[in-house]
Structure formats: structure tokens, C-alpha cells
Amino acid sequence: MQNAELKERIEELKRRSKKAGLRVTKQRIEIFKAVFESKAHPDAETLYNLIKNKVPNVALDTVYRTLASLESLNMVFRVDSLLPKARFDADYTPHSHFLCTKCNEIYDIFLTSATDVKNEVQKKGIGNVVDVNIQVRGICPKCENEKKEKNLWN
Amino acid sequence: MQNAELKERIEELKRRSKKAGLRVTKQRIEIFKAVFESKAHPDAETLYNLIKNKVPNVALDTVYRTLASLESLNMVFRVDSLLPKARFDADYTPHSHFLCTKCNEIYDIFLTSATDVKNEVQKKGIGNVVDVNIQVRGICPKCENEKKEKNLWN
DNA sequence: AATCTTAATAAGAATAATTCTTATTAAGGA
DNA sequence: TCCTTAATAAGAATTATTCTTATTAAGATT
Numbered sequence: 485m486q487n488a489e490l491k492e493r494i495e496e497l498k499r500r501s502k503k504a505g506l507r508v509t510k511q512r513i514e515i516f517k518a519v520f521e522s523k524a525h526p527d528a529e530t531l532y533n534l535i536k537n538k539v540p541n542v543a544l545d546t547v548y549r550t551l552a553s554l555e556s557l558n559m560v561f562r563v564d565s566l567l568p569k570a571r572f573d574a575d576y577t578p579h580s581h582f583l584c585t586k587c588n589e590i591y592d593i594f595l596t597s598a599t600d601v602k603n604e605v606q607k608k609g610i611g612n613v614v615d616v617n618i619q620v621r622g623i624c625p626k627c628e629n630e631k632k633e634k635n636l637w638n
Numbered sequence: 639m640q641n642a643e644l645k646e647r648i649e650e651l652k653r654r655s656k657k658a659g660l661r662v663t664k665q666r667i668e669i670f671k672a673v674f675e676s677k678a679h680p681d682a683e684t685l686y687n688l689i690k691n692k693v694p695n696v697a698l699d700t701v702y703r704t705l706a707s708l709e710s711l712n713m714v715f716r717v718d719s720l721l722p723k724a725r726f727d728a729d730y731t732p733h734s735h736f737l738c739t740k741c742n743e744i745y746d747i748f749l750t751s752a753t754d755v756k757n758e759v760q761k762k763g764i765g766n767v768v769d770v771n772i773q774v775r776g777i778c779p780k781c782e783n784e785k786k787e788k789n790l791w792n
Numbered sequence: 793a794a795t796c797t798t799a800a801t802a803a804g805a806a807t808a809a810t811t812c813t814t815a816t817t818a819a820g821g822a
Numbered sequence: 823t824c825c826t827t828a829a830t831a832a833g834a835a836t837t838a839t840t841c842t843t844a845t846t847a848a849g850a851t852t
Contacts, residue, residue: 507819507828528810543831548810550829564718564773568809568839580755582764591765597758600751601734605774610736610747612777619718620759623766661799661848682839697802702839704800722810723838 490520493574500557514538515550519560520574525590527569563590564619584624591624644674654711668692669704673714674728679744681723717744718773738778745778
């Protein structure tokens with residue numbers, strides 16, 4: 485059974501929707517699936533294009549509204565990127581992001597030191613922590629290699 | 639001498655401008671000063687209002703362009719916030735941010751664990767790190783207290 | 793100090809991302 | 823099956839930011 489996790493997450497989406505008095509529509513399911521299945525932290529427009537064939541007359545506005553409601557249910561998360569378009573993630577396991585400043589790709593990274601950060605903030609009593617967010621900006625190995633290859637010809 | 643640091647930073651701005659072939663205009667100086675003097679990580683419009691009296695006919699567009707050029711000189715930095723307006727900072731000492739999700743204020747915080755994060759990413763060879771960015775989201779003490787005071791009357 | 797080159801500016805138009813308005817549709821409870 | 827109302831599609835509107843163009847003014851050269 486390949487998509488056991490997706491199935492379970494959709495069940496969770498249904499439970500949370502019911503609890504919050506939100507309705508489960510075809511649009512919401514398809515948009516959630518598209519976020520879940522993409523590993524590229526897609527933006528709203530990308531999701532819109534991904535689901536167009538499954539939900540023919542869907543409006544881009546619906547994608548935005550749906551992402552907002554999925555966010556309020558903590559089923560999708562907005563990724564800090566400093567890029568003009570907001571990008572989204574359905575992975576609730578605590579993790580950080582590596583942003584390549586060359587290709588704008590966002591990679592998931594898992595850092596044990598993230599826990600140290602949370603602990604330090606809480607210990608120092610800076611505020612009531614809701615979540616800790618770490619992004620690392622740099623050049624990804626893929627772009628680094630392309631740069632090297634190019635240099636061979638220059 | 640109260641503003642020795644500001645003075646020195648403006649000298650640095652002039653040196654870097656010359657090196658980069660950029661001109662030092664009254665607008666650039668005033669905008670830099672305003673970012674430097676504000677501890678609130680202001681957005682472009684706030685800066686525009688702050689300098690209006692000193693540079694009467696300044697255009698909002700100039701603020702945006704100037705922030706971009708100061709950014710290219712590494713004299714100001716864009717703060718990740720997930721808020722619609724970009725916010726800026728002139729503090730180059732490595733530090734992180736605490737964002738209050740209630741009042742949207744951004745506080746500077748200094749975390750020793752930030753170094754651990756950088757070390758971990760570098761050791762794992764995830765990519766060529768340019769900078770590490772940590773934000774903590776939560777409720778600041780001020781908003782936490784207001785909440786408590788309100789509850790007394792409910 | 794006067795001249796010259798061109799980067800930077802002001803003004804306002806344009807663009808891009810996101811949100812709002814409204815009439816219509818369809819969840820899902822009764 | 824009916825009914826209430828949340829969610830949708832369509833397109834207009836809004837918000838933040840960037841672009842276009844004629845003008846101004848750094849600052850290098852004389």
C-alpha cells in the first residue's frame with residue numbers, strides 16, 4: 485500500500501474540518517493532495533496548475549482561500565522564503581529549510597540543533613514560543629556543480 | 639559623543655558606495671539613518687514617513703530602490719517575517735528575531751545556539767552556506783500581559 | 793570653480809501577488 | 823429530500839513593489 489500516509493492525513497483533515505465546522509470539498513482534498521505530494525514547496529499558482537485537470541473550473545482564488553483554511557487547521561504550513569510568492573509545505577514533522585539562492589529550490593533539512601534553539605529561547609523567557617523557524621540560505625550542490633561545469637568552458 | 643556608531647556606519651556606507659561606484663545622496667543617508675535609528679525593523683512605507691520632513695519630495699519608490707542598494711552593499715538586511723510588507727534591519731551583528739504574532743513586533747534576540755545550527759549544516763555538507771536565519775514566533779511578554787489584564791474584566 | 797558624464801531621483805503608470813464582492817453551487821445536518 | 827449556509831467561480835479590487843521617463847545632481851575631470 486503506497487499512499488497509506490496520504491490516506492491517513494486526509495482522514496485527519498476530515499476530522500479537523502468537522503471539528504472546526506469546515507466543509508470537506510473536492511477542491512480542498514485536491515489542493516491538500518497536491519501540496520502533500522509535491523516535494524518542492526509549491527506556490528499557489530503552481531498548485532492551481534497542478535489541480536486544474538482534476539477540478540476543471542477551479543479559480544486561483546480558491547487555491548488561496550483553501551491554503552488559508554488548511555493553514556488554520558495546521559494541515560499545511562507557509563514556508564519563509566523572502567521570495568515574492570508564498571510557498572507551502574504539508575510536512576508537520578519538525579524540520580528546517582535550505583534555500584538555494586540560485587535556483588530558488590527549497591530543500592527540507594533535519595537539524596538536531598533546532599531543539600537547542602527552542603530550549604534556549606524558552607529558558608531565557610523571551611516570550612511564549614509557538615514555533616521555531618530556521619532557514620539556511622546558500623548554493624545547493626546541484627547549482628554548485630553547474631557552476632563548475634560552466635567554468636570548464638570559460 | 640552619542641552617535642559615534644552611526645557616524646562610523648555612515649563612513650562605512652560611503653566607503654562601500656565609492657568602491658561599488660554608487661553615489662552617496664541625501665536620500666540614501668537619511669534612509670540609512672532611519673533604518674539604523676529605528677529598533678522596530680521598519681517597512682518601506684514607515685521609512686518613507688520618517689524621512690519625509692527631512693527630504694520633502696522624496697518618492698516611496700526611492701525608498702524601495704535605496705533599500706535595495708543598501709542591501710546590495712550589505713548595509714541593511716531584509717528580515718524574514720511572513721508579513722506582507724518587507725521589513726529591514728541595519729544591525730550586522732549576528733542575531734535572530736522573535737516575532738510576536740499578536741502585535742507583529744519584531745524583537746532582536748541573541749542565541750548562542752545559532753552557532754550550533756550553522757556548524758551542523760556545514761558539517762552535514764547540505765550546501766554552500768551563505769547565511770543562517772532563525773526566527774521564533776510566539777507571543778511577546780507585552781501582549782501576554784495585556785491578555786491577562788483583559789481577562790480580569792471578562 | 794565650471795563643465796561634463798551619468799547615476800539617482802520624482803512622479804506617476806504598470807505589474808504581480810493576493811484578497812474581496814457577489815451571485816451561484818453544493819456540503820452535510822435535519 | 824429538503825434546508826441552511828459555507829464554499830465556490832468569476833472577475834473586480836487592493837496592496838506591495840517595480841518600471842518608465844524626463845529631470846536633477848553626484849562627483850570626476852578640467
